[in-house]
Amino acid sequence: MSHEEFDKLVQNKVENTEIVPPAFVWQNVEDAIRQRKKKRAFFWWMGGTAALLAGFSLYYNYTNKQPILDNSLSLAAKTKQESFVATSGEVKPTIEVTNTALDDVTMPNKNVSSINNAQIYQIIVKSSSYSSKNDLENQNAEFQKKANDFTQSVPNDLISDHLTSNFPQPSENDFLLKSKIVEKRTDKQIDLLAQKGISWDKTPKPYLNIKPIKPFWRKKNNRSCYDFSGKNAVFMLEAYVSPLFVQRNLAANTSLGTEQGLIEKRNTTESNSFAISSGVRGAAIWGPFIFRAGVNYNQFTEIFTYKNPNWLNVTTHFGYVDGKLVEIAPPTIEYGEKYIKSYNRFSFIDVPLLAGIELRKGRGGISLNAGISMNAFFGKRGSMLSLNDEIVKVKPIKPTDEKIFKSNVGLSALGSMQTFYHYNAKTRFFIEPTFQGILKPVTVTKYALEQRYKLWGLKLGVARILDK
Amino acid sequence: LSEEELIRGCLNGQAKHQNMLYEQYARKMYSVCLRYARSTADATDILQDGFIKVFMSLNTFKFEGSFEGWIRKTMVRTALRKYQRIRFEMEESGLEFLPDFGIEADAVSQLAEEELIKMIANLPDGYRVVFNMVAIEGFSHKEAADLLGIKESTSRSQLTKARQKLVEDIERRDNDERKRYLKLFDSVA
Numbered sequence: 001m002s003h004e005e006f007d008k009l010v011q012n013k014v015e016n017t018e019i020v021p022p023a024f025v026w027q028n029v030e031d032a033i034r035q036r037k038k039k040r041a042f043f044w045w046m047g048g049t050a051a052l053l054a055g056f057s058l059y060y061n062y063t064n065k066q067p068i069l070d071n072s073l074s075l076a077a078k079t080k081q082e083s084f085v086a087t088s089g090e091v092k093p094t095i096e097v098t099n100t101a102l103d104d105v106t107m108p109n110k111n112v113s114s115i116n117n118a119q120i121y122q123i124i125v126k127s128s129s130y131s132s133k134n135d136l137e138n139q140n141a142e143f144q145k146k147a148n149d150f151t152q153s154v155p156n157d158l159i160s161d162h163l164t165s166n167f168p169q170p171s172e173n174d175f176l177l178k179s180k181i182v183e184k185r186t187d188k189q190i191d192l193l194a195q196k197g198i199s200w201d202k203t204p205k206p207y208l209n210i211k212p213i214k215p216f217w218r219k220k221n222n223r224s225c226y227d228f229s230g231k232n233a234v235f236m237l238e239a240y241v242s243p244l245f246v247q248r249n250l251a252a253n254t255s256l257g258t259e260q261g262l263i264e265k266r267n268t269t270e271s272n273s274f275a276i277s278s279g280v281r282g283a284a285i286w287g288p289f290i291f292r293a294g295v296n297y298n299q300f301t302e303i304f305t306y307k308n309p310n311w312l313n314v315t316t317h318f319g320y321v322d323g324k325l326v327e328i329a330p331p332t333i334e335y336g337e338k339y340i341k342s343y344n345r346f347s348f349i350d351v352p353l354l355a356g357i358e359l360r361k362g363r364g365g366i367s368l369n370a371g372i373s374m375n376a377f378f379g380k381r382g383s384m385l386s387l388n389d390e391i392v393k394v395k396p397i398k399p400t401d402e403k404i405f406k407s408n409v410g411l412s413a414l415g416s417m418q419t420f421y422h423y424n425a426k427t428r429f430f431i432e433p434t435f436q437g438i439l440k441p442v443t444v445t446k447y448a449l450e451q452r453y454k455l456w457g458l459k460l461g462v463a464r465i466l467d468k
Numbered sequence: 469l470s471e472e473e474l475i476r477g478c479l480n481g482q483a484k485h486q487n488m489l490y491e492q493y494a495r496k497m498y499s500v501c502l503r504y505a506r507s508t509a510d511a512t513d514i515l516q517d518g519f520i521k522v523f524m525s526l527n528t529f530k531f532e533g534s535f536e537g538w539i540r541k542t543m544v545r546t547a548l549r550k551y552q553r554i555r556f557e558m559e560e561s562g563l564e565f566l567p568d569f570g571i572e573a574d575a576v577s578q579l580a581e582e583e584l585i586k587m588i589a590n591l592p593d594g595y596r597v598v599f600n601m602v603a604i605e606g607f608s609h610k611e612a613a614d615l616l617g618i619k620e621s622t623s624r625s626q627l628t629k630a631r632q633k634l635v636e637d638i639e640r641r642d643n644d645e646r647k648r649y650l651k652l653f654d655s656v657a
Contacts (some may be wrong), residue, residue, distance in 0.1 A: 001571055003631055007603040009576045010584065010634070015604060017581040018495035019502060025512055026490055029519045033486065036524065 226425045236283040240461025244275035246300045247454040262387050275300030292354040302344040311338035344382025363422040373412040409442045432459035497543050503588045503600050504547035518546040575642045587637045595630035
């Protein structure tokens with residue numbers, strides 16, 4: 001058998017042989033394909049993110065940069081690093097100004113005589129960096145004063161060229177924060193200057209370093225809970241606002257023997273409306289005991305609506321004729337149903353005095369309070385129906401008008417349960433269901449009815465512990 | 469599903485198509501790998517790496533020529549890369565002029581395919597690779613020499629030696645079989 005015949009024989013035998021491979025091979029192949037796909041996807045994402053970041057960074061650098069101008073060069077010097085020819089001497093220093101944060105701008109040594117190539121910079125700060133324009137302007141004024149003092153001490157021939165008015169004006173929403181002299185040199189440059197006998201402080205202290213105002217709400221207070229232990233008394237100020245539910249009760253004045261009809265008439269013509277309460281309180285805390293005093297304002301409205309079915313109005317018209325007062329036209333008579341609506345408003349200013357027990361745990365706690373409230377002012381206005389179906393004023397205007405309400409409602413009983421949570425060590429938010437019951441009727445004893453009020457509220461407030 | 473549809477499905481990342489493609493060619497390629505590999509474990513490694521390469525470089529297939537041939541080449545290249553440092557025995561001149569083999573065609577035909585593959589796999593590295601490439605895959609000596617980084621004459625001598633060794637193995641096996649049958653016959657008689 002020739003060699004070629006042998007090869008052919010073997011080739012035919014084995015070329016198309018099929019042998020089943022182990023099952024795990026496919027599993028491994030499949031895993032590897034998926035893994036590589038994931039890797040590819042990951043690299044695409046990374047690449048995409050990097051490209052986006054780079055794009056954003058470029059955009060930010062070229063659009064959001066505060067203009068820094070080097071008048072000795074040109075108005076277009078906007079790059080972070082600019083080489084320039086010194087105004088005197090042979091050294092060519094590189095100015096490095098970090099213009100993204102004012103803190104990073106280093107001021108030169110106060111020893112002005114050692115500066116031979118100072119540069120004036122104007123820095124315009126984006127308004128969005130500051131909490132308010134006032135803050136910025138206050139700082140600006142302070143800076144301008146110091147900057148002026150400084151520039152006056154610099155020899156005129158040194159910087160006069162730079163104090164030109166070529167600086168651009170800040171845009172409408174941005175503020176010109178300060179102009180200042182900035183110079184910073186590398187160690188190598190300082191060494192070169194030293195060789196020429198020019199001294200330079202290697203670590204120049206900021207001549208003026210105004211820190212941007214950080215918004216107070218970003219301040220982090222690590223202590224989240226106030227430490228009451230070891231203190232005799234802790235004082236606290238509270239402010240709150242509360243929706244009110246007003247419960248009115250009308251009863252017959254038994255001493256006068258008034259008929260019940262008026263109660264029904266008033267209940268059908270008057271209805272409750274909007275009611276609110278707000279106030280401030282001072283609190284003193286001794287261990288678990290808490291005492292509060294403050295000023296509270298309650299206001300609620302009742303709507304009076306009445307349709308008079310037999311309304312009649314006659315108007316007569318008089319005039320002077322030949323010096324005599326005579327009727328000049330027939331009387332105008334109007335009659336029919338008249339619809340009357342008024343908003344009866346009651347307002348109380350009270351001085352509450354409360355005593356309670358405060359139970360604290362971690363950031364939160366509750367306090368149970370009880371006390372009295374003394375009325376300082378009782379305001380009222382509006383209209384209501386009288387026993388004779390007449391419309392009477394809630395607050396008497398004429399001396400002859402019937403007086404219905406007292407000028408002071410006197411004492412109330414108070415009760416509340418406050419739940420609080422410390423936002424930080426000295427600030428707490430609270431929610432406080434409250435009850436106030438006016439002890440005596442708000443109506444005068446001569447009025448046919450006894451009108452009483454109970455007020456239910458839900459105080460939502462903030463408290464601040466007054467401790468230095 | 470046509471071959472082109474299958475390939476395009478794989479290119480689109482369809483897991484189903486990838487599995488179908490594997491199932492279609494894995495058995496054939498495993499036998500190729502077994503011929504090139506020193507051991508069964510190496511053969512599964514080559515098959516695995518080869519198929520990963522197939523799926524990853526499928527986009528380079530131009531739809532020209534045989535797809536099976538393209539996969540086979542990928543498998544062979546993977547195998548060759550695995551045995552990059554093959555020691556080729558000293559070149560001997562004149563081997564190509566050896567006389568024909570005395571072995572009969574039946575001796576080869578009667579061999580089971582797996583058995584023959586095993587014999588090829590048991591050849592020394594240099595013999596095995598050249599024999600597979602030239603005698604079975606149909607590479608020219610020049611192509612094989614280029615791929616293996618050896619001289620063409622080395623490829624020729626490796627092939628001749630591989631044939632000789634294989635013929636010897638087949639003959640030995642044939643003799644063993646004869647003896648076994650005679651022994652069996654004697655015991656029955």
